[in-house]
Amino acid sequence: MPLADWVEVKGKHVTTIYVTHEHGDHYLGAPILLARFPDARLVSSATVVKQIRPQFATPIVEKYWRPMFNGRVADGQVLPDVLADNVIDLEGHQITAHDVGQSDCEHSTFLHLEDASAVVVGDIAYNGVHMHLGYTDHAKRLAWIETIRSVATLGAQTVIAATAGPSRQRTHRNAWTRAFGISRTSTASTRTESRSPTSSRRCSHCTVTG
């Protein structure tokens, strides 16, 4: 079911749409959602808005994203507003946006719903699908692992990953544990996991499972 239809079935009044990071597949659908939920505002952190703004001055949507999605990219793209205080009110519950740095890009953010013991992590954690490593090198992958560890310190019981395999639900407990072999109690020696040599790529300190 398309996201907007799913939200509508729930009977919710959408007030805020949050963009976790600068990659187009995380904001290109915003015009469709804003048309369906006209009371909503599109927001992100100042850091992410700073990364998206120059993309609108380039042909990246037409040259890169539109062909990738077989033309199915909404017209009338919208730059998110800066979420000034990094807080969103959800029916009386506070959602906090956190800037954490490296994941599949250098400027990642996530949302923490403390009352629900949940985090919405964008592409910081992937769920049952290979991570996008095209913009990373060894140092950035190590930084990515540290980002995951910093999110894990919040102790959230539910992790909502943006990118999931086709048969996966998007909500999984401890998604990062399965994705990276990291547990909240892990030590440096247990930060990485290795599957069979044919299903993993290695560098000297990080192992990326494939």
Ligand SMILES: [Zn+2]
């Ligand atoms: Zn991404």
